[in-house]
Amino acid sequence: MNDVLSEPLFVGRPNIGNRGDFLSRVDDILDRRWLSNNGKYVQQLESKIAEMLGVRNCVAMCNATVGLEIAIRALGLSGEVILPSFTFIATAHALKWQQITPVFCDIDPQTHNLDPAKVEALITPRTTAIMGVHLWGRGCEVAALQDIATRHGLKLLFDAAHAFGCSHNGRMIGGFGDAEVFSFHATKFINTLEGGVVTTNDDALALRMRQMKNFGFTGYDHVDSIGTNGKMSEISAAMGLTNLESMEEFIAINRSHHQRYQKLLGGVPGLSVMPYNEGEQCNYQYVVVDVEAGTAGISRDDLVNRLHHMGIIARRYFYPGCHRMEPYLTLNPDSGQKLPETEKLSERLFCLPTGSTLTADDVERVSQLIHEVVIP
Secondary structure (H helix, E strand, C coil): CCCCCCCCCEEECCCCCHHHHHHHHHHHHHHCCCCCCCCHHHHHHHHHHHHHHHHEEEEEEECCEEEEEEEECCCCCCEEEEECCCCHHHHHHHHHCCCCEEEECCCCCCCEEHHHHHHEEEEEEEEEEEEEEHHCCCHHHHHHHHHHHHHHEEEEEEECCCCCCCCEEEEEECCCEEEEEEEEECCCCCCCCCCCEEEEEHHHHHHHHHHHEEEEECCCCCCCCCEEECCHHHHHHHHHHHHHHHHHHHHHHHHHHHHHHHHHHCCCEEEEEEECCCCCCCCCCCCCEEEEEHHCCCHHHHHHHHHHHHHHHCCCCCCCHHCCCCCHHHCCCCHHHCCCHHHHHHEEEEEECCCCCCCHHHHHHHHHHHHHHHHC
């Protein structure tokens, strides 16, 4: 049997909605020659997302990292901010870029999210905020984190890069804390080619972010404060609107692939596919596999390497953890001792390809090859 796929399968290969609808919008943009600066498609995208998520304000950004940076600055954060290390490096960098110290907190091994029980002990007089990450689209323990933030007079910000279209306790993620930041990078199940949004129910905060993303302008030729260029282009917004129209289709595909992986890999010793709460709305965009090397007879890294050789470009998430990347490793070389759950998970988890570019047959072939590797 040929154990190498003819075409590689990737994690995060972009979904693309109706090409004709997208190109029609692009033609309109080119005809009107309004390419950026809060055009009609950006306004439509912001309005549609705010309505979908049930929030007062949605501020479109050129990407989610800039969205984090602007939200952090608009909230007036400084000193130290508590966040998980088990996240994409941009979460920490958005703080450090602005001379704020990321203080890494361990995660709950079941939810993979920030552990509220460990947050409070990390609060110091320099702490100004808590930043949770809704990993895999599964909501943080929002109520517990909000309680801690309120009692200590801290801001609460969420990196919701994974969580667009997801709910927590029946409420759409987007309106929790002071603000939430979504990514629409090409690898996300809804993309704007490149982009992101910040959502908030705080009107004053939204206004500050709108000014900050446009150089601090408050009117024609009038600048009141420092700002940067964080605006989303019209073509990016057009892609976002087009993909939103196919959102239910994308979710259905992701859900079907996830369920198929769960079924087909259910009997593989030492491997388990992370479940989602079927009682919540979810985008199912990550197929997360936990490898228990002692039972599987192969380590996570060896399995991923074998899969790569077969054309299955699985990804280790989130390896090795922000605390083991620079500059954080040099600044706090012993921080891993305080993050035992983060260290364990970073050595065990990986993600498999999914999305609209895969077929059911692709999922079956990937699962079959994993069986052959783990059970030779």
